[in-house]
Amino acid sequence: MRSTAFKLLGLIVLLLVGRFTVAQQPLTIDITKGIQGSGIPIAIAPFGGGAPEDIAGIIAADLQRTGKIAPQPPGTRTDYSVTGQAQSGGARGYVVQFQLAGVQGAPLLNLSFDVPPNQLRPVAHRISDLIYEKLTGEKGLAGTRIAYIAGGGGSWYLVVADADGQNPRVILRSGQPLMSPAWSPDGGKLAYVSFEGRRPQIIVQDVYSGARRVVSAAPGINGAPSWSPNGQRLAFTLSKDGNPEIYALDLATQNPVRLTSSSAIDTEPVWLPDGSIVFTSDRGGSPQLYQIGPGGGAAQRLTFEGDYNARPTVSPDGRYIAMVHRRGGRFHIAVLDLQTRQFRVLTSGGLDESPSFAPNGKMIIYSNGQRLTAVSLDGSVKQDFTLRGNGRDPVWAPYGR
Amino acid sequence: MQHITRNLIAVAALALLAGCASTGDTTGQDQTGAQQDATTEQGITAQPGQDAYSYPYGQAPSQYDTYDTTGGTAGGQAGGGRPGQAVAGGGSAVSADRIVYFSFDSAEILPESQAIISKNARVLTGNTRIITQLEGHTDERGSREYNIALGERRANAVRQAMIAMGVSPQQIRVVSYGEERPATAGQSEQSYALNRRVEIVY
Numbered sequence: 207m208r209s210t211a212f213k214l215l216g217l218i219v220l221l222l223v224g225r226f227t228v229a230q231q232p233l234t235i236d237i238t239k240g241i242q243g244s245g246i247p248i249a250i251a252p253f254g255g256g257a258p259e260d261i262a263g264i265i266a267a268d269l270q271r272t273g274k275i276a277p278q279p280p281g282t283r284t285d286y287s288v289t290g291q292a293q294s295g296g297a298r299g300y301v302v303q304f305q306l307a308g309v310q311g312a313p314l315l316n317l318s319f320d321v322p323p324n325q326l327r328p329v330a331h332r333i334s335d336l337i338y339e340k341l342t343g344e345k346g347l348a349g350t351r352i353a354y355i356a357g358g359g360g361s362w363y364l365v366v367a368d369a370d371g372q373n374p375r376v377i378l379r380s381g382q383p384l385m386s387p388a389w390s391p392d393g394g395k396l397a398y399v400s401f402e403g404r405r406p407q408i409i410v411q412d413v414y415s416g417a418r419r420v421v422s423a424a425p426g427i428n429g430a431p432s433w434s435p436n437g438q439r440l441a442f443t444l445s446k447d448g449n450p451e452i453y454a455l456d457l458a459t460q461n462p463v464r465l466t467s468s469s470a471i472d473t474e475p476v477w478l479p480d481g482s483i484v485f486t487s488d489r490g491g492s493p494q495l496y497q498i499g500p501g502g503g504a505a506q507r508l509t510f511e512g513d514y515n516a517r518p519t520v521s522p523d524g525r526y527i528a529m530v531h532r533r534g535g536r537f538h539i540a541v542l543d544l545q546t547r548q549f550r551v552l553t554s555g556g557l558d559e560s561p562s563f564a565p566n567g568k569m570i571i572y573s574n575g576q577r578l579t580a581v582s583l584d585g586s587v588k589q590d591f592t593l594r595g596n597g598r599d600p601v602w603a604p605y606g607r
Numbered sequence: 608m609q610h611i612t613r614n615l616i617a618v619a620a621l622a623l624l625a626g627c628a629s630t631g632d633t634t635g636q637d638q639t640g641a642q643q644d645a646t647t648e649q650g651i652t653a654q655p656g657q658d659a660y661s662y663p664y665g666q667a668p669s670q671y672d673t674y675d676t677t678g679g680t681a682g683g684q685a686g687g688g689r690p691g692q693a694v695a696g697g698g699s700a701v702s703a704d705r706i707v708y709f710s711f712d713s714a715e716i717l718p719e720s721q722a723i724i725s726k727n728a729r730v731l732t733g734n735t736r737i738i739t740q741l742e743g744h745t746d747e748r749g750s751r752e753y754n755i756a757l758g759e760r761r762a763n764a765v766r767q768a769m770i771a772m773g774v775s776p777q778q779i780r781v782v783s784y785g786e787e788r789p790a791t792a793g794q795s796e797q798s799y800a801l802n803r804r805v806e807i808v809y
Contacts, residue, residue: 375669376667379660382658405782414663473753557747
């Protein structure tokens with residue numbers, strides 16, 4: 207008890223001497239690519255009612271970011287328009303109500319939400335996604351989240367932020383490197399690699415409770431965790447038998463099964479929807495992507511362009527594989543269409559790495575040195591996330607909670 | 608009110624951790640059971656022997672230090688720079704006679720590295736109670752997990768060379784940090800060359 211009191215005193219002293227570095231970290235997003243004036247024009251009027259958040263502003267920014275909808279000032283002659291109110295009242299604090307009108311005022315959406323004050327931003331994102339889906343037929347991303355690694359040099363952070371970069375939360379802080387976060391399919395957990403204790407371990411953390419479980423701490427590399435489509439298994443890399451090999455672990459039985467057997471590097475496994483696994487291997491002399499069946503077996507080579515293709519990630523529908531591709535000594539994000547076998551280089555950054563698909567399959571987030579960028583699958587829209595600090599290893603959360 | 612108190616204590620615990628980190632003690636040995644009990648009660652999960660703290664999403668702080676990889680100092684604008692630490696990547700400041708450098712995309716021991724490896728091998732064969740950790744590193748280019756594998760390949764190359772010089776395998780441990788702990792920041796060829804290395808730590 208005395209010890210606890212002493213520690214609390216220590217906390218207070220530390221607070222008073224100001225050791226705690228406070229740095230607000232708003233991520234903002236700039237559209238860096240996207241044809242000017244393209245997209246469906248939509249007039250968005252300020253929401254009346256005096257809510258503490260600029261609901262119309264959030265909706266406009268969300269829709270602008272999609273590159274497919276072009277918000278206009280109120281009064282602009284457009285086919286589509288949004289009007290709404292956010293007033294205090296209702297059972298939970300605020301009633302947010304909006305209308306989306308089409309040609310000649312025809313009502314397309316007319317909904318209201320009863321929310322507490324701290325849910326005004328999320329409800330604005332929800333409205334953006336409803337409008338986006340109505341106008342494009344695609345599911346929106348405004349209500350989704352991203353996770354990424356920040357820091358380095360002495361303190362590492364696992365951060366979860368909203369898809370517009372706002373509301374960053376440090377769900378893990380460590381004095382040793384963190385890397386390779388991976389969302390569980392339900393969006394409730396993150397698997398990652400942590401070097402705490404000065405050795406790599408694979409840890410699964412419940413995002414909402416903060417509870418953690420060490421999944422693998424074998425001698426050698428414990429790396430590149432990836433969830434199976436049903437969330438019941440994790441694939442990862444272990445080098446305990448001498449060189450890096452792919453393993454799959456049933457999370458219920460905790461029994462890792464080895465899936466590859468080569469004297470080369472085998473790493474970075476990801477699952478296709480059918481349970482087969484794509485991974486990086488330099489068994490052919492340079493790193494390339496290969497595919498094996500759910501239980502291992504003979505590997506099929508998937509990539510043949512250039513001498514470096516690594517870190518695969520699979521689109522939610524299983525059709526596309528994005529990867530890190532080297533060309534002329536520079537690293538870019540490239541995409542392989544598994545249906546047509548067409549291979550396209552999407553980015554031109556030079557240090558581009560760690561691609562991750564958005565849950566609607568339309569965007570890919572990646573890191574570019576120590577910054578985050580998202581690019582559309584067709585390459586037509588590109589967004590830079592402007593972090594005041596750094597960010598890398600981004601992963602887009604699935605739809606879900 | 609209870610929520611506010613919990614959050615304040617979470618922030619205070621974070622401050623304590625920041626304090627620990629800035630003393631350079633990241634091994635976690637000063638994290639006594641009493642402290643862990645205190646923090647766990649407040650929703651921060653710490654586990655024995657670890658230097659990481661997790662937070663429930665709803666109570667997670669939104670602040671973190673910035674870190675500049677382009678300029679050369681850790682901490683950057685948030686003022687989190689750590690005295691006595693000249694390198695940007697938090698490398699363990701191993702002296703030059705315990706660092707083996709490598710060519711781009713290669714784990715081959717260069718002729719000029721033989722002297723450094725054999726000097727350290729002699730120390731290890733001379734005192735078989737010494738355990739060394741070989742820490743493999745890469746430059747920042749390319750995929751992070753593939754770089755972990757390349758860093759391990761480099762560390763294993765040094766391990767094999769030491770074993771060939773008579774060092775017992777029991778005296779050698781290998782860990783790869785890939786590109787996660789650069790010796791120096793910057794994106795020049797010179798910086799990259801300094802980061803492609805194995806540090807012989809004992």
